[in-house]
Amino acid sequence: MSGDALFVHHDELLNYCFHNNHPFHPIRLQLTLDLLKEIQALAPEQIQSSRAAVLGELEWIHQPGYVEAVQQLSKNPPASSWIERAEQYGLVGEDTPFFSGMHEAASYVVGGSITAVEAVLSGRTMHALHLGGGLHHALSGKAAGFCVYNDAAVAIEYARRQYGARVLYIDTDVHHGDGVQWSFYSEPEVCTYSIHETGKYLFPGTGFIHERGEHHGYGACLNIPLQPYTEDDSWMECFEASVRRLIAYYKPDMIFSLHGCDAHALDPLSHMQCSMRIYNEMPALLHQLAHMYCEGRWVAVGGGGYDLWRVVPRAWSLLWLEMSEHPLKQQLHADPGLRLPEAWRERWQDQAEVKLPVTWLDDLSHWEGIPRRPEITAKNRDSLAVAMQDYPEI
Template sequence: MDKAIYVYHPDSLKYVFHQNHPFDQRRLTLTRDLLQQVNALSVDQIFVPGELPDSHLLQQVHIPEYVEAVKQLSLEHPSQQAIDRAFQYGLHQGDTPYFAGMHQSALSIAAGSVTAAQMVMEGQTTHALHLGGGLHHAMPQKGAGFCIYNDAALAIAHVRETYGAKVLYIDTDVHHGDGVEMCFYTDPNVFTYSIHETGKYLFPGTGRVEERGAGEGFGYTVNLPLEPYTEDDSWLECFETTLNQVLERAKPDLIISQHGCDAHALDPLSHVHCSMRIYQEMPRMIHQAAHQWCEGRWVALGGGGYDIWRVVPRAWSLLWLEMSNHPLLQQLHTDPLLPLPQDWLDHWQAESPVSLPQTWLDDVKRWEPIPRREEITQSNRAISEIAATYLK
């Protein structure tokens, strides 16, 4: 029987760059509250990870000089020398600016993802969800894309070192999972698969279908870059087709998936036009894959998602409902426009700058049609076929 654990570290709420930064951790609170309102998350399902010994673990992914720079820039009043070198480590005043306490809050996020993977590998739970994680852009030598420490890569490195398990990393964020890919680009025991908007128009500008790994890891990296304004049917068709072929090649002992929910039409930082439907269907496919290929061992992480009011709480709640086999899932299959709990709407509408959605899924019949739908679908299908050819 499935058991699912919801990993949550309170210090992850302190991962705040500045007041107006798009990476807004209130989304964690909004999601947890929504799940509790529908009786889908109990106290005994929540696990708070302990402290993480940072030196050894962090250095499995990040160079010591970078970790030291993060520590120095985390001080309330960093030295001028540390500030002068912030640019070198990607921590200057850009998308990933340094802030007081960032080392400890980023370390707590890393602890959550490593703990989730450890609990699954040791049989304490079948599935583990850590929504604070998924900071997939951080590189060994620098921060990038709102990410300080790459918790997903750290969890994978820990699994490889401690258990010798083969890992399939699935990244469904609209932005290419470049940091995780880079960390394991030559490793045949870690298969990385990323479905994302093409880097022609979107950060980080990588993730071409031709990126396939190198050395012994050649063939163990798959990228599926989709067109702007891709909609649900095309996104899901490409994902399902390639995922099945990836699984045949990867034969994983563990699946670690990243669930950025920024491919939604309302997300302000991308150009993809999907609805909440993909956040209902993609976890279902991954769930089935985990049971088919690795005895259910599945760790799911958060990631991007910048419409924190209308998109993230619903998308991440759907992920937990799938992982925990909650009965509400069946209701949503028969009634996709099932209303959200009124108490949750009443409470958060007072803070939200936009009108909150009233239903779990989106009524896409009311959306404006995309004029280039067929052209986009055919382009995505062609890219998917190229990726599939590489897998043979």
């Protein structure tokens, strides 16, 4: 494998902020950047500055009327006529309210994911990470789930239009990647995969096994809905079994993965019981598969994750350490109790409302197992078997 990786970033991403008390807060990104710099894992030559997406690119996925609404509602203040129409575009309420500068900030989110795709498909680098991306719930004409523009869908469409690439989209956020799925539901050259807590109990209420794609895209859509309180072993079992079979069957030119880290037991917006273990092991599997099937071509973006202090910085940093083949990954393999840098903890502890973690991985000896673990594991295996029945075993 190669440590050839770029970290795509622009400071404008920090302006993608609905308000200071919103769960989707850009401090997640600041914490991660600071942690990576503290351990000297992010050299200046590894950082690629990104650009804003242009209107034509946004309109590959989004309706022109919706893009205009986002632009108008980004003004300070918007015209009252647009405020009155904000609800029809999903830009009101607690989840995704309009805010000043919204269009520009969201355009940089999209542009960063395009920059990552361009860097990989042009051959400049094998792997590219854009942690500011991952707004997978935005629909063609409506904002949803903290997402204004769907950067993942636009960037995948860029890969198709500019390079004719066959893309495998892998979504590991605890919430179903609905916006990306619907964007390519009829498209055979984009395969969408999502492993998530079942929509029976969690937003956006989709992502069931029977959602397989339609018309020429039938079979190029795979969902693995998991039971609430799923733990590490079952999550990894379902993920590895399904992704290995899917990539062998689909044979993509590039992996585009989305790394929400909200399946962690500490996350306040889901009901899963996973630890940092999956955020250490899952990127390693994707890295291996990218080299096995895609000549290393792998783009990754961020996503959800709402324990801003204890989970997101560690999970996202582990992703970059894997992509860049940083030696700390090998140290973790030898010493699972490896400690986080004290200077980073001291710098942020006063701002945090919780005690910051001491180690990179969770100490599971203090965790209580879920009483229904055997039943949950069995149910997940049943779902996996049904989801995979049309894909040949390897």
